[in-house]
Amino acid sequence: MSKYLIKCRACGAQQATPKPIPACPACGAGWLDAVYEYGRFQPANGQSDTSWPHTLQKYGISLWRYRDLLPVQNHANIVSMGEGWTPLLHAQNLGLMLGHKHIYIKDERQGPTGSFKDRQAAIAVSAMKEAGITEAVVASTGNVAIAYSAYCARAGIKLWVFVPSSVPVEKMREMALYGSEVIKVAATYDQTKVIATEFATSKNIFLDRGIKGIAAKEGMKTVAFEIAEQLGMVKAGADPSIPNGDQHPWQVPDWFLQSVSGGLGPVGVMKGFSELKQMGLVSKLPKLGLFQPSGCAPMVHSFHKGLAKAEGVDEPMTDIITLATGQPGQAYEVLYELIQQYGGTFASVTDGEAFRALRVVAEMDGISVEPATAVTFAGLFKLIREGVIQPDETVVVNCSGHTFPVEKQIIGEHFTRDMAVTDEEDTSEQRSEGLLTALEELDSRVQRIAIIEDNPDSARLIRRILQAQGDFHIDEAHDGKSGLQLIQQNQPNLVILDLMMPGIDGFSVVEAVKKDKRLSHIPIIVVTAKELSAIERARLNGKIKALLQKGTFMDSDLLNDIRQALP
Numbered sequence: 007m008s009k010y011l012i013k014c015r016a017c018g019a020q021q022a023t024p025k026p027i028p029a030c031p032a033c034g035a036g037w038l039d040a041v042y043e044y045g046r047f048q049p050a051n052g053q054s055d056t057s058w059p060h061t062l063q064k065y066g067i068s069l070w071r072y073r074d075l076l077p078v079q080n081h082a083n084i085v086s087m088g089e090g091w092t093p094l095l096h097a098q099n100l101g102l103m104l105g106h107k108h109i110y111i112k113d114e115r116q117g118p119t120g121s122f123k124d125r126q127a128a129i130a131v132s133a134m135k136e137a138g139i140t141e142a143v144v145a146s147t148g149n150v151a152i153a154y155s156a157y158c159a160r161a162g163i164k165l166w167v168f169v170p171s172s173v174p175v176e177k178m179r180e181m182a183l184y185g186s187e188v189i190k191v192a193a194t195y196d197q198t199k200v201i202a203t204e205f206a207t208s209k210n211i212f213l214d215r216g217i218k219g220i221a222a223k224e225g226m227k228t229v230a231f232e233i234a235e236q237l238g239m240v241k242a243g244a245d246p247s248i249p250n251g252d253q254h255p256w257q258v259p260d261w262f263l264q265s266v267s268g269g270l271g272p273v274g275v276m277k278g279f280s281e282l283k284q285m286g287l288v289s290k291l292p293k294l295g296l297f298q299p300s301g302c303a304p305m306v307h308s309f310h311k312g313l314a315k316a317e318g319v320d321e322p323m324t325d326i327i328t329l330a331t332g333q334p335g336q337a338y339e340v341l342y343e344l345i346q347q348y349g350g351t352f353a354s355v356t357d358g359e360a361f362r363a364l365r366v367v368a369e370m371d372g373i374s375v376e377p378a379t380a381v382t383f384a385g386l387f388k389l390i391r392e393g394v395i396q397p398d399e400t401v402v403v404n405c406s407g408h409t410f411p412v413e414k415q416i417i418g419e420h421f422t423r424d425m426a427v428t429d430e431e432d433t434s435e436q437r438s439e440g441l442l443t444a445l446e447e448l449d450s451r452v453q454r455i456a457i458i459e460d461n462p463d464s465a466r467l468i469r470r471i472l473q474a475q476g477d478f479h480i481d482e483a484h485d486g487k488s489g490l491q492l493i494q495q496n497q498p499n500l501v502i503l504d505l506m507m508p509g510i511d512g513f514s515v516v517e518a519v520k521k522d523k524r525l526s527h528i529p530i531i532v533v534t535a536k537e538l539s540a541i542e543r544a545r546l547n548g549k550i551k552a553l554l555q556k557g558t559f560m561d562s563d564l565l566n567d568i569r570q571a572l573p
């Protein structure tokens with residue numbers, strides 16, 4: 007049974023389905039939310055130890071302490087690097103400077119890849135793993151691609167990241183370092199998203215749906231859970247680095263501040279606060295202070311014009327690429343409604359103001375952030391100066407990210423595949439033909455490799471080694487019988503085979519392949535945990551290309567053997 011229902015924002019229809027779905031089955035709309043049975047978490051009369059905050063303590067301190075309200079059914083599918091439970095830091099010096107005592111910094115730089123996108127990646131990649139997905143596509147202005155690359159590496163999922171060519175090269179290097187295919191598109195982010203979608207559709211590869219899908223918002227809502235839990239400690243005069251659980255009442259700040267690109271952060275965070283309110287744990291939702299760089303501020307402009315739907319920006323003019331989303335789409339409508347209901351505002355700051363704020367925050371409170379985060383601090387300064395934020399109000403700043411450059415000599419120069427996109431002015435027919443060919447060429451996998459392995463961890467390891475290397479088409483089977491069928495059907499260029507499997511074992515698979523004239527030319531590499539006896543070695547002698555002992559080979563050993571075995 008699914009622990010949550012999927013609810014369509016457009017028509018309100020609800021479904022129980024354990025797999026990611028691309029759209030509402032009732033009306034076809036794309037924006038979906040997870041809803042849980044919140045009543046279940048309310049303490050039964052007089053029994054406070056059944057309350058949700060009380061039960062969190064058994065799950066330790068990462069965002070997975072909130073797993074009962076996260077969209078992963080089986081805990082074995084959780085892909086984690088200890089993300090979440092980032093510090094809530096009091097901005098003391100900055101506060102003195104601004105004359106404001108209640109500024110708190112939610113330090114999302116301390117995620118595994120240095121930005122709050124780690125939360126999104128952890129939930130989304132765990133959900134992919136649960137759905138059995140082994141290959142995925144994502145479009146990004148940088149940090150999503152880095153976070154997904156890291157988590158997909160751990161989960162054994164091949165990832166194609168599509169990024170606009172304006173993304174800093176250090177960030178692309180980091181994506182490549184994790185073994186992702188980095189497609190650098192000479193276009194805006196909004197066009198890049200369209201191309202990624204076309205690629206995923208034409209190749210029938212799972213496309214991460216970002217803010218419209220379930221996982222992303224569910225990841226971001228954990229920021230709200232943590233803030234409320236930590237602020238409960240702060241307001242009780244306790245140490246917010248210690249998990250609160252049900253020691254002290256949870257608290258909501260007066261303001262939540264963040265710079266926005268697609269708007270996922272505040273949308274997810276407000277969903278989180280709203281769930282806490284539905285469970286009776288808090289009494290209100292915060293006001294939102296949302297900021298964009300003045301060269302790409304479609305939400306700010308639309309808001310101040312009083313529009314309920316956003317007017318886009320065709321050519322973003324900012325050096326802060328993380329925030330260069332020109333077409334906000336539905337996210338703006340949701341944020342607009344939230345601000346109508348709970349208060350708050352949008353404001354823009356110049357790139358120059360952001361860079362100055364970046365230095366101030368580093369110098370005053372020892373916190374070095376990426377420019378996108380500096381936009382939030384510049385926005386904080388602005389709203390305090392203008393009196394929009396009052397001195398007695400509690401403010402939480404999403405300190406969204408700090409990425410660290412990967413050394414040039416490690417990844418070298420030629421790690422992206424470049425895609426030129428012709429101008430819109432060309433006839434659209436020419437354009438889409440060119441695009442189709444370009445998309446076709448991106449995926450030039452000609453070599454087909456079958457992995458036959460019953461141990462899921464070993465299968466994932468081998469798959470990952472191949473994925474990170476690039477261009478292989480990978481098929482998998484998990485026992486000898488279906489493995490043999492796979493070889494017969496697909497006639498792969500190479501088989502990587504385990505020996506110890508239930509039913510037909512690896513020895514028998516080797517013998518069956520070598521006996522069959524249509525298959526006998528296919529090279530086989532055996533990867534085994536078994537110490538082979540002399541008799542067993544003799545059984546394989548002359549029939550296989552290489553024998554690798556599990557736990558003793560490196561990825562380069564396997565790749566060398568593969569290169570030698572392939573025609």
Ligand SMILES: *Cc1c(COP(=O)(O)O)cnc(C)c1O
Nearest residue numbers: 149266267268269270271406407
């Ligand atoms: C993604 C990102 C933002 C903007 O977040 P959205 O909620 O997706 O608009 C801000 N700062 C950093 C560091 C980011 O990575």
Ligand SMILES: [Zn+2]
Nearest residue numbers: 014017030033
């Ligand atoms: Zn619907």
